[in-house]
Amino acid sequence: MAEKHSNGHAEHTPRFYLLVGAVLAVITVAEVLVTFIGLPQIVLLALLLIMMVVKGAAVVMFFMHLRGDANIFKFLFIAPLLMATTMLLAFQALFSGHVGIGG
Numbered sequence: 255m256a257e258k259h260s261n262g263h264a265e266h267t268p269r270f271y272l273l274v275g276a277v278l279a280v281i282t283v284a285e286v287l288v289t290f291i292g293l294p295q296i297v298l299l300a301l302l303l304i305m306m307v308v309k310g311a312a313v314v315m316f317f318m319h320l321r322g323d324a325n326i327f328k329f330l331f332i333a334p335l336l337m338a339t340t341m342l343l344a345f346q347a348l349f350s351g352h353v354g355i356g357g
């Protein structure tokens with residue numbers, strides 16, 4: 255499926271990228287559909303966060319080709335992801351009982 259080049263990175267075919275794109279599209283549709291199910295807010299948040307991390311990891315590994323790069327480059331993507339996720343969870347905890355501007 256993938257052939258190795260002299261730099262050690264695998265060269266993927268267009269079919270492989272279409273398959274990854276199709277998987278990302280399916281996950282995106284699942285993210286939208288899961289919001290209509292009526293799950294409790296904390297379960298919905300956990301599911302959406304898991305799908306977000308899976309999609310982000312796929313994009314970074316395959317489309318940005320960081321799968322075989324140095325660890326510092328991986329860190330430069332993982333650290334902001336962890337910071338953003340932590341902030342999202344903190345805001346969710348802070349404003350979970352907030353109804354809105356008028357409430």
